[in-house]
Amino acid sequence: MFILPRAAGLFALLAAFAAPASAQPAPSETARSPQGPLLIERQGSFFVGGRTLRSDTLSTQPAYAPSGTITVDQIYVRYQVPAGTGGKRPLVLVHGCCLTGKTWETTPDGRMGWDEAFLRQGYPTYVIDQAWRGRSAAHPTTINAVRTGQAAADTLPTVFAAGQEDAWAIFRFGRRHPEVFPGLLFPLEAQEEFWKQMVPDWNFAVPTPNPTVVGLSALAKRLEGAVLVSHSQSGIYPFQTATMSREGVAGIVSIEPGACPAADSDMEPYKGLPILVLWGDFVEESTRWSPRLRACRDFARAANAAGGKVEVAVLPEMGIRGNSHMLMHDRNSLEIADWLGGWIGRNVGERR
Amino acid sequence: MFILPRAAGLFALLAAFAAPASAQPAPSETARSPQGPLLIERQGSFFVGGRTLRSDTLSTQPAYAPSGTITVDQIYVRYQVPAGTGGKRPLVLVHGCCLTGKTWETTPDGRMGWDEAFLRQGYPTYVIDQAWRGRSAAHPTTINAVRTGQAAADTLPTVFAAGQEDAWAIFRFGRRHPEVFPGLLFPLEAQEEFWKQMVPDWNFAVPTPNPTVVGLSALAKRLEGAVLVSHSQSGIYPFQTATMSREGVAGIVSIEPGACPAADSDMEPYKGLPILVLWGDFVEESTRWSPRLRACRDFARAANAAGGKVEVAVLPEMGIRGNSHMLMHDRNSLEIADWLGGWIGRNVGERR
Numbered sequence: 001m002f003i004l005p006r007a008a009g010l011f012a013l014l015a016a017f018a019a020p021a022s023a024q025p026a027p028s029e030t031a032r033s034p035q036g037p038l039l040i041e042r043q044g045s046f047f048v049g050g051r052t053l054r055s056d057t058l059s060t061q062p063a064y065a066p067s068g069t070i071t072v073d074q075i076y077v078r079y080q081v082p083a084g085t086g087g088k089r090p091l092v093l094v095h096g097c098c099l100t101g102k103t104w105e106t107t108p109d110g111r112m113g114w115d116e117a118f119l120r121q122g123y124p125t126y127v128i129d130q131a132w133r134g135r136s137a138a139h140p141t142t143i144n145a146v147r148t149g150q151a152a153a154d155t156l157p158t159v160f161a162a163g164q165e166d167a168w169a170i171f172r173f174g175r176r177h178p179e180v181f182p183g184l185l186f187p188l189e190a191q192e193e194f195w196k197q198m199v200p201d202w203n204f205a206v207p208t209p210n211p212t213v214v215g216l217s218a219l220a221k222r223l224e225g226a227v228l229v230s231h232s233q234s235g236i237y238p239f240q241t242a243t244m245s246r247e248g249v250a251g252i253v254s255i256e257p258g259a260c261p262a263a264d265s266d267m268e269p270y271k272g273l274p275i276l277v278l279w280g281d282f283v284e285e286s287t288r289w290s291p292r293l294r295a296c297r298d299f300a301r302a303a304n305a306a307g308g309k310v311e312v313a314v315l316p317e318m319g320i321r322g323n324s325h326m327l328m329h330d331r332n333s334l335e336i337a338d339w340l341g342g343w344i345g346r347n348v349g350e351r352r
Numbered sequence: 353m354f355i356l357p358r359a360a361g362l363f364a365l366l367a368a369f370a371a372p373a374s375a376q377p378a379p380s381e382t383a384r385s386p387q388g389p390l391l392i393e394r395q396g397s398f399f400v401g402g403r404t405l406r407s408d409t410l411s412t413q414p415a416y417a418p419s420g421t422i423t424v425d426q427i428y429v430r431y432q433v434p435a436g437t438g439g440k441r442p443l444v445l446v447h448g449c450c451l452t453g454k455t456w457e458t459t460p461d462g463r464m465g466w467d468e469a470f471l472r473q474g475y476p477t478y479v480i481d482q483a484w485r486g487r488s489a490a491h492p493t494t495i496n497a498v499r500t501g502q503a504a505a506d507t508l509p510t511v512f513a514a515g516q517e518d519a520w521a522i523f524r525f526g527r528r529h530p531e532v533f534p535g536l537l538f539p540l541e542a543q544e545e546f547w548k549q550m551v552p553d554w555n556f557a558v559p560t561p562n563p564t565v566v567g568l569s570a571l572a573k574r575l576e577g578a579v580l581v582s583h584s585q586s587g588i589y590p591f592q593t594a595t596m597s598r599e600g601v602a603g604i605v606s607i608e609p610g611a612c613p614a615a616d617s618d619m620e621p622y623k624g625l626p627i628l629v630l631w632g633d634f635v636e637e638s639t640r641w642s643p644r645l646r647a648c649r650d651f652a653r654a655a656n657a658a659g660g661k662v663e664v665a666v667l668p669e670m671g672i673r674g675n676s677h678m679l680m681h682d683r684n685s686l687e688i689a690d691w692l693g694g695w696i697g698r699n700v701g702e703r704r
Binding site: 037038039040041042043044045046047050052055058059060061064065067068069070071074076078083100101102105106110112113116129134135137138139140141143144146147149153154156157158159160161162163164165166192193195196197198199200204 | 389390391392393394395396397398399402404407410411412413416417419420421422423426428430435452453454457458462464465468481486487489490491492493495496498499501505506508509510511512513514515516517518544545547548549550551552556
């Protein structure tokens with residue numbers, strides 16, 4: 001925690017020199033950058049993984065050939081490395097169901113996202129789009145095969161969109177749409193902007209092993225030691241990554257996972273690995289989520305009995321109430337990011 | 353051009369304080385940030401546009417309800433505003449066919465993308481994903497309608513993937529795959545990373561008017577004066593945006609457009625608007641592109657005769673040879689970005 005005050009000093013120094021920014025802040029930008037300019041050492045994007053295949057149903061349009069080679073299953077990664085990051089471990093941020101890496105950016109009500117919050121704590125951040133979603137290419141050739149009568153309708157890929165009424169309960173805004181849990185901290189006044197984040201989900205159509213997990217393992221190795229931060233649908237992925245190979249996996253933060261590893265599964269991959277499983281409020285009010293929390297507690301007991309370092313943190317038990325399933329968007333999202341950054345610093349530690 | 357040297361001085365000052373960055377640079381990061389740390393005034397992401405609809409074929413999975421409300425046609429926008437930007441106009445970067453906003457980020461061979469190059473020139477940059485692509489949600493409900501036998505196969509949305517062999521000639525790497533134009537500046541050694549950028553293209557399936565154009569108009573108004581920078585498939589969009597409304601459209605840079613406005617169309621929307629149409633090399637060798645360049649020259653003559661300020665720039669005619677259709681990835685991409693930034697400064701000017 002030595003870099004931050006020093007950095008803050010530099011920002012103040014810079015502010016004295018810096019000319020005012022030109023663009024009028026738009027509504028969703030007005031609440032941003034409460035700590036002055038960001039100093040970025042380097043940023044950019046790249047892909048990990050990917051599979052090349054040939055298809056004869058790439059297109060039904062005369063302007064584009066039906067036959068050819070495409071690459072699918074790759075994972076899009078956008079990263080920023082802050083200046084003065086010292087030895088802080090890179091954080092890989094993995095979104096959940098029906099969403100993309102946008103999850104971690106500006107909140108629906110226009111506040112700083114966790115991608116920037118962690119940067120300002122000195123952590124390099126790597127935000128991915130899951131396989132077949134967002135900027136990670138989906139695999140459309142079956143659609144054209146069916147469209148041209150070369151395949152049966154039931155061979156179409158399984159793709160779904162979560163309806164807003166359905167998602168309301170899944171994200172725990174209330175027991176059912178349009179009920180609202182008392183004291184809910186999700187900014188419902190900005191729900192329209194939030195619903196725009198949701199995209200069709202091809203997760204039931206991707207091959208096995210899940211290319212997102214394969215990509216996470218490649219990324220962790222490439223970063224030579226990263227903390228994998230997952231959410232909801234992707235909650236289990238860091239555990240599956242560690243099972244594939246411990247190389248590069250420095251720690252796991254699983255936020256409201258759709259599943260934890262089974263308590264009777266092999267605990268060897270998790271031995272000595274700092275793992276945090278974080279939960280928000282109202283879990284006991286949800287038939288979808290309460291069994292999952294119980295299963296994560298069972299996993300933690302089994303893992304720790306076998307030499308694991310698993311902590312299950314439930315915010316209400318820490319006196320923090322009102323959080324939905326979308327913790328990173330709730331009104332106290334920056335406080336939670338601070339707490340998480342502290343947990344990672346204490347438990348994962350820095351590079352030697 | 354006064355801010356930059358001063359900023360450079362600050363960066364040097366900072367470099368003296370800054371601790372070394374932690375993460376080992378990965379292959380595609382090694383060539384980055386030749387000019388020291390970036391100073392960002394603010395950054396984030398938001399959506400423009402969007403249409404809410406109800407569907408009964410959202411899902412075929414028991415875990416997700418088939419009926420509900422979703423939002424589609426919105427446009428994902430990611431922005432960065434550099435510190436000390438003075439009065440520079442925001443640039444809106446719009447990618448082309450079968451691609452996403454990734455086009456403008458790190459080049460396939462790991463060099464700085466135009467998003468950062470323009471930032472370092474002092475321009476706020478706004479990178480979008482076209483409607484139904486990348487982080488802008490596609491509309492999947494017809495797929496489930498067909499899959500469940502509620503609709504005929506020929507009602508499936510028109511989606512296509514450009515095959516790599518097909519794209520080879522479209523992007524003018526050579527006359528046909530795997531031929532290479534002599535002196536080509538596209539980094540073919542990194543083509544594998546480039547092919548991973550390509551995603552399924554739903555452009556023939558989006559409603560009319562194109563939601564990307566609707567979104568660009570909303571974004572331009574919100575930014576109170578932006579330069580719309582388009583490429584290839586999206587080349588015509590800024591012209592269509594100006595036809596919809598001139599409000600917020602401060603200038604147009606159309607890079608190798610799939611089409612310019614017809615020379616016999618209404619030129620009123622372009623009167624007095626600074627417009628650049630930029631072309632690379634080998635255009636005359638391409639039966640796909642050479643007629644399009646000729647049509648853009650016809651448009652420029654017609655527009656300028658009607659009080660327009662349209663310039664058609666063909667790089668080889670300026671002595672710059674070897675550029676492909678993917679100018680922003682070619683080995684001289686940063687030189688071209690410098691020239692473009694200069695053109696915008698001279699022709700569009702700054703905010704008063």
